[in-house]
Amino acid sequence: MRDPDLRLDELLQRGRRRTENLKLLNVKVPSSMLDRIDRLATLLPATKGEIVVALLNEGLLTAEKELQGWRPPTKPPVPKERRCTVKGCERERVAKGLCATHYQAQRRALMAGKPAPILVPENGTQ
Numbered sequence: 001m002r003d004p005d006l007r008l009d010e011l012l013q014r015g016r017r018r019t020e021n022l023k024l025l026n027v028k029v030p031s032s033m034l035d036r037i038d039r040l041a042t043l044l045p046a047t048k049g050e051i052v053v054a055l056l057n058e059g060l061l062t063a064e065k066e067l068q069g070w071r072p073p074t075k076p077p078v079p080k081e082r083r084c085t086v087k088g089c090e091r092e093r094v095a096k097g098l099c100a101t102h103y104q105a106q107r108r109a110l111m112a113g114k115p116a117p118i119l120v121p122e123n124g125t126q
């Protein structure tokens, strides 16, 4: 985008049409919007590209405000019967009673000829 500060207000206040071309690469405009953009470009002294850029800028600004302080939802805890059998590990088991991290650690150790650090669960009470 050439003008990251372009807003619809600016287009509304503009007195004369600017002739500069805005190139919009890889911007997919929904077909339902194309008619409205065409009409706006006719009504305002603005190019279609400028209108799309202004709309994108407004949308980004709105999204930024709305997403402030947003955090992704926390994952629910893994039920005990599906947890890794290594003491203190609360990840979900994927193979041989171990989570992916501990399974891979064990597998690497065995492949390197080292004693398996976690081969047997610490206790069988899981």
Ligand SMILES: [Zn+2]
Residues within 6 Å of the ligand: 084, 085, 086, 089, 090, 091, 098, 099, 100, 101, 102
């Ligand atoms: Zn684990």
